[in-house]
Amino acid sequence: MTKHIFVTGGVVSSLGKGLTSASIGMLLEQRGLRVRMQKLDPYINVDPGTMSPYQHGEVYVLDDGSETDLDLGHYERFTNSPLTRDANYTTGQIYLSVINKERRGEFLGKTVQVIPHITDEIKSVIHKLAGEDVDVVITEIGGTVGDIESQPFLEAIRQFSLDVGKENCLYIHLTLVPYLKAAGELKTKPTQHSVRELRQIGIQPDVLICRTERSLSHADREKIALFCNVPIEAVIEEKDKTFSIYEVPISLVENGLDEQICRKLDLPLGDLDLDDWHDLLHRLRNPEHEISIAVVGKYAEHSDAYKSIYEALDHAGIAHRSQIRIQRIQSEAIEKEGPERLLAGVDGLLVPGGFGERGIEGKVEAIRFARERNIPFFGICLGMQCAVIEFARNVVGLTDAHSTEFNKDTPHPVICLLDEQKTITDKGGTMRLGAHDAKLEPDSRSFDCYQSDEISERHRHRYEFNNVYRQQFEAHDAQIAATSPDGTLVEIVELPDHPWFVAVQFHPEFKSKPTRPQPLFAGFIGAAVERRVERGERAAELEPPKAH
Ligand code: GLN
Numbered sequence: 001m002t003k004h005i006f007v008t009g010g011v012v013s014s015l016g017k018g019l020t021s022a023s024i025g026m027l028l029e030q031r032g033l034r035v036r037m038q039k040l041d042p043y044i045n046v047d048p049g050t051m052s053p054y055q056h057g058e059v060y061v062l063d064d065g066s067e068t069d070l071d072l073g074h075y076e077r078f079t080n081s082p083l084t085r086d087a088n089y090t091t092g093q094i095y096l097s098v099i100n101k102e103r104r105g106e107f108l109g110k111t112v113q114v115i116p117h118i119t120d121e122i123k124s125v126i127h128k129l130a131g132e133d134v135d136v137v138i139t140e141i142g143g144t145v146g147d148i149e150s151q152p153f154l155e156a157i158r159q160f161s162l163d164v165g166k167e168n169c170l171y172i173h174l175t176l177v178p179y180l181k182a183a184g185e186l187k188t189k190p191t192q193h194s195v196r197e198l199r200q201i202g203i204q205p206d207v208l209i210c211r212t213e214r215s216l217s218h219a220d221r222e223k224i225a226l227f228c229n230v231p232i233e234a235v236i237e238e239k240d241k242t243f244s245i246y247e248v249p250i251s252l253v254e255n256g257l258d259e260q261i262c263r264k265l266d267l268p269l270g271d272l273d274l275d276d277w278h279d280l281l282h283r284l285r286n287p288e289h290e291i292s293i294a295v296v297g298k299y300a301e302h303s304d305a306y307k308s309i310y311e312a313l314d315h316a317g318i319a320h321r322s323q324i325r326i327q328r329i330q331s332e333a334i335e336k337e338g339p340e341r342l343l344a345g346v347d348g349l350l351v352p353g354g355f356g357e358r359g360i361e362g363k364v365e366a367i368r369f370a371r372e373r374n375i376p377f378f379g380i381c382l383g384m385q386c387a388v389i390e391f392a393r394n395v396v397g398l399t400d401a402h403s404t405e406f407n408k409d410t411p412h413p414v415i416c417l418l419d420e421q422k423t424i425t426d427k428g429g430t431m432r433l434g435a436h437d438a439k440l441e442p443d444s445r446s447f448d449c450y451q452s453d454e455i456s457e458r459h460r461h462r463y464e465f466n467n468v469y470r471q472q473f474e475a476h477d478a479q480i481a482a483t484s485p486d487g488t489l490v491e492i493v494e495l496p497d498h499p500w501f502v503a504v505q506f507h508p509e510f511k512s513k514p515t516r517p518q519p520l521f522a523g524f525i526g527a528a529v530e531r532r533v534e535r536g537e538r539a540a541e542l543e544p545p546k547a548h
Contacts, residue, residue: 001164001168002129002130002131002134002135002136002137002168003135003136003137003168003169003170003265003267004126004130004136004137004139004160004161004164004168004169004170005024005136005137005138005139005169005170005171005172005261005265006139006140006141006157006160006169006170006171006172007020007021007024007138007139007140007141007172007173007174008141008145008154008157008171008172008173008174008198008203008205009141009143009144009145009173009174009175010144010145010146010173010174010175010176010190010191010194010195010197010198011144011175011176011190011191011193011194012144012176013143013144015174015175015176015211016174016211016238016248017071017140017142017174018039018069018070018071018074018075018140019071019074019245019248020174020209020238020248020252021037021039021071021074021075021138021140022037022071022074022075022077022078022079023078023248023249023252024138024172024252024257024258024261025037025075025078025079025081025138026078026079026249027249027252027253027257027258027272028135028136028138028258028261028262028267029079029080029081030272030273030274030277031258031262031269031270031271031272032268032270032271033135033136033267033268033270034133034134034135034136035079035081035134035135035136035137035138036081036082036087036129036130036134036136036137036138037072037075037079037081037083037087037137037138037140038086038087038088038089038125038126038129038137038138038139038140039068039069039071039072039075039087039088039089039139039140039142040088040089040090040122040125040126040139040140040141040142040153041069041088041089041090041091041142041143042090042091042141042142042143042147042149042150042153043090043091043092043142043149044090044091044092044095044149045090045092046090046092046093046096046428046429047066047067047068047088047090047092047093047428047429048067048068048069048090049067049427049428049429049431050427050428053299053302053304053305054299054302054305056069056070056304057070057302057304057305057307058070058073058304058305058306058307058308059460060072060073060076060307060308060510061433061434061458061459061460061507061510062083062084062085062087062434062458062510063083063084063434063435063456063458064084064085064434064435065429065433065434065435066084066085066087066088066429066433066434067429067433067460068083068087068088069088069142070304070307070308071140071142072087072088073307073308073311073510075087076510076511076513077311077512077513077514078249086125086128086129087129089122089125091149091152091153094118094121094122094125094152095118097121098112098117098118098121114152114155115152115155118152118156119152119155119156119159120156122152122153122156122157123156123159123160123163126139126156126157126160135267136265136267139157141153141154141157145173145194145197145198146194146197151201154198154201154203155201157169157171157203158201158202158203167265167266168265170206170207170261170264170265171198171203171204171205171206171207172205172206172207172208172209173194173195173198173205173207173208173209174208174209174211174238175190175191175194175195175208175209175210175211176190176191176210176211176212177190177191177210177211177212177216177220177224178190178212178213179212179213179214186212186214186216186217186220188220188223188224188227191208191210191224191228192224192227192228195208195227195228195229199229204229205228205230206230206234206264207230207234207236207257207260207261207264208224208228208230208234208235208236209236209238209252209257210224210235210236210237210238211238211239211240212237212238212239212240213239213240214239215237215239216235216237221235233256233260234260236252236255236256236257236260237251237255238251238252238255239251243284243285244281244284246277246280246281246284246514247281249274249277250274250277250278250281253272253274258272276515277515280318280514280515283318283321284318284323286321287317287321287322287323288321288322289320289321289322289323289529289532289533290322290323290325290532291317291322291323291324291325291347291348291525291528291529291532292324292325292327292345292346292347292348293313293324293325293326293327293346293347293348293349293350293525293528294327294329294342294343294346294348294349294350294366295309295310295313295326295327295328295329295350295351295352296329296330296331296334296349296350296351296362296363296366297328297329297330297331297351297352297354297359297363298330298331298332298354298356298358298359299354300328300329300330300331301328301330306352308507308509308510308512309350309352309380309509310326311509311512311514312508312509312512312517312518312521313326313350313521313525314514315512315513315514315516315517315518315521316512316517316518316521316522316524316525316526317525318514318517319517319522319525320522320525320526320529322525322528322529324525327346329342329343329366330359330362331358331359331360331361331362331363331366332358332359332362333362334362334363334365334366335359335361335362335365338365339365339366339368339369340369343366343369343370343375346375347375347376347528347529347531347532347535348375348376348377348378348500348524348525348527348528348531349366349367349369349370349375349376349377349378350377350378350379350380350383350524351363351366351367351377351378351379351380351382351383351386351387352380352381352382352383352509353380353381353382353383353460353461353507354381354382355382355405357405357406360386360389360406363382363383363386364386364389364390364393367379367383367386367387367390368390368394370501371390371391371495371498371501374498374499374531375531376499376500376501376524376527376528376531377498377500377501377502377503378500378502378503378520378521378524379502379503379504380503380504380506380507380508380509381459381460381461381504381505381506381507382461383503384492384493384503384504384505385403385405385415385463385465385505387493387501387503388414388415388465388473388493388503389401389402389403389414389415391473391476391478391493391495392412392414392469392473395476395478396469396472396473396476398411398412398414398469398472399411399412400412401413401414402414402415403415403416403463404416404417404463405417405462405463412469413466414465414466414469415463415464415465415466416463416464416466417462417463417464418432418461418462418463418464418489420432421462421463431459431460431461431462432459432460432461432462432464433458433459433460434458434459435456435457435458435459436456436457436458436459436484436506437454437455437456437484437485438454438455438456438457438482438483438484438485438491438492438506439453439454439482439483439484439485439487440452440453440454440455440481440482440492441453441479441480441481441482444479444481444482444492444494444496445481445494445496445500445502445523446481446482446492446494446502446504446520446523447481448523449519449520449522449523450519450520451519455482457491457504457506457507457508457511458506458507458510458511459505459506459507460507461505464489464490464505465489465490465493465505467488467490470490473493477495477496477497478493478494478495479493479494479495479496480492480493481493481494481502482504489505490505491504491505491506492504492505499527499530499531500523500524500527500528502520502523502524504520508520508521509521
């Protein structure tokens with residue numbers, strides 16, 4: 001029988017529910033259990049694919065092409081739970097499905113209502129992940145307890161334990177215990193209120209995870225336990241992590257969370273092997289190099305917009321024993337003041353994916369700077385398209401070359417709409433999405449990274465390299481280093497004469513893990529480290545001998 005863990009959040013948003021859920025999943029897996037992860041989001045959009053990064057941060061793409069919440073990125077980085085379309089549902093999707101059933105007459109004339117029809121639909125998507133080969137399903141409920149939008153989801157998970165038995169469900173509530181400077185103490189009242197709200201709708205949390213900047217005293221724990229009606233050992237402290245998110249699972253273990261979960265759900269308590277994780281933290285704490293990577297994007301100031309990219313850079317840094325200093329640079333700033341000062345001293349440039357014209361010329365200028373100054377460059381999706389535009393204009397000599405996304409009338413449409421996109425008008429879920437195979441040129445930097453000529457990476461785009469220009473690019477020493485297996489779509493463009501210039505049409509960042517960095521990110525950071533080391537040596541040579 002599959003067990004169910006429900007993770008809810010209280011007091012405020014942005015408490016790191018996704019990270020905490022992912023950490024729980026990881027710990028249970030390390031104890032030998034088979035875990036599935038799921039996020040239920042209370043907003044009305046059918047998926048986050050149509051939302052602005054300002055609103056929602058990154059859109060995380062799965063192998064099957066679903067566009068999902070960025071918390072699923074944490075799930076994939078922390079656990080081995082296979083994620084599919086069933087791992088992320090929104091209110092929009094739930095209602096859409098119920099309304100479609102109603103239109104098909106499946107409710108046999110009944111009045112369709114939130115309870116039971118919407119709640120039944122929610123329960124059915126939770127059940128979908130259970131099965132003989134699954135020990136635990138962890139379902140995270142987006143939003144905060146008390147939000148109007150969350151109510152049907154909370155009602156559904158309340159009913160769920162009646163359906164499958166109380167002993168098979170565990171409710172974990174993540175809450176905030178703020179430190180009030182003026183009073184000089186931690187305050188438990190917001191947590192009490194938030195749990196009261198949950199209990200009012202019939203959910204008694206089994207475990208409280210308390211986010212806090214200071215350690216909880218025994219008296220704090222006693223108070224929270226008493227007012228929230230949980231045993232004192234179920235009050236788990238999760239202190240703010242100033243060093244790394246990879247400390248979260250370790251601190252949850254230290255607070256006994258995984259043992260409690262297994263005990264409460266009557267799950268076998270296998271040995272916990274965290275050697276890889278400790279090794280990773282050791283490498284993070286003891287870097288041998290410090291390198292600076294510029295990420296030039298439209299949403300540089302928004303820390304969630306390129307979440308997986310920043311994570312993948314860190315993973316590659318761990319592999320190269322390097323601390324990565326990420327310089328987030330607005331592409332428009334480069335348009336205003338040029339690249340010299342903003343990119344001075346960086347060891348690598350990464351231009352990520354994106355949509356819309358704002359800041360495009362800044363990206364193109366930044367790429368030109370990296371190409372001409374031999375700075376390692378990694379272009380991803382729109383970043384690749386900008387690299388193609390830059391090369392076409394400044395090397396091939398195609399003045400005004402552009403993507404038709406930004407200039408429909410360009411004389412040289414080096415990036416143009418994919419054929420399959422030409423007749424599509426709907427915006428939701430209609431791009432070239434999900435995992436696609438590509439074949440690599442054996443004599444390429446990318447091949448060196450992957451050590452394979454066949455790869456599969458995830459996509460999310462409407463535009464592509466225009467094959468009309470392929471020969472001209474090759475004649476100017478650009479290499480088409482990978483294409484789709486039938487050779488029709490360009491997947492990677494490289495400049496073999498440059499120390500490391502790799503531009504990819506797909507999103508490699510979605511498949512990077514802290515313990516298994518994505519090969520291209522590892523290659524990019526390797527090249528950046530090399531540059532840093534060489535520059536250090538050159539600087540040492542130039543330094544005048546010290547006077548005694
Ligand atoms: N806007 C570009 C396209 O649709 C790039 C998309 C992306 O970077 N994800 O092709």
